[in-house]
Amino acid sequence: MDAAIRRSGKQRRAEILAARRRRQNRQSALAAQENRRLAPLSSAPVDASLLLPINSDGAPEFVSRGYYLDQVFRCIDCAAEGIWYAERQKWWYEVAGGHPCSIARRCAACRAKERQRKALARRQSGVAANSASSAPAARQHGHDPAISGGD
Numbered sequence: 001m002d003a004a005i006r007r008s009g010k011q012r013r014a015e016i017l018a019a020r021r022r023r024q025n026r027q028s029a030l031a032a033q034e035n036r037r038l039a040p041l042s043s044a045p046v047d048a049s050l051l052l053p054i055n056s057d058g059a060p061e062f063v064s065r066g067y068y069l070d071q072v073f074r075c076i077d078c079a080a081e082g083i084w085y086a087e088r089q090k091w092w093y094e095v096a097g098g099h100p101c102s103i104a105r106r107c108a109a110c111r112a113k114e115r116q117r118k119a120l121a122r123r124q125s126g127v128a129a130n131s132a133s134s135a136p137a138a139r140q141h142g143h144d145p146a147i148s149g150g151d
């Protein structure tokens with residue numbers, strides 16, 4: 001009896017922990033995806049006709065190899081190791097129009113941060129340009145005689 005109660009208490013704690021872990025996992029799902037270290041290497045075929053033109057000085061390895069391979073890289077922002085998946089490479093070079101000599105440099109988390117930073121900068125510069133015309137007229141500011149008098 002006693003043991004059963006203790007065990008169910010333990011189970012509940014474990015469930016709470018598991019739920020908390022699930023929440024955390026969801027938040028960093030992207031980062032986790034990028035870090036499936038134990039996943040076997042995957043590959044994707046190269047469709048060279050979709051690539052941007054390459055300078056004569058050396059085509060990247062995947063072109064002569066004929067397929068993309070998962071690539072381990074180190075994030076230039078946080079130095080975390082990440083995997084650039086073959087499928088993502090295919091998308092980057094053949095769909096998004098990434099230069100064939102460009103490679104992954106940021107992990108998913110830092111990429112998201114960078115995207116946010118850029119979007120914010122864009123929005124702010126847009127706001128600054130727009131608000132010049134619609135700024136509220138002369139705000140009443142500073143000196144309030146009722147307060148600063150006092151003797």
Ligand SMILES: [Zn+2]
Pocket residue numbers: 075076077078079080106107108109110111
């Ligand atoms: Zn990073």
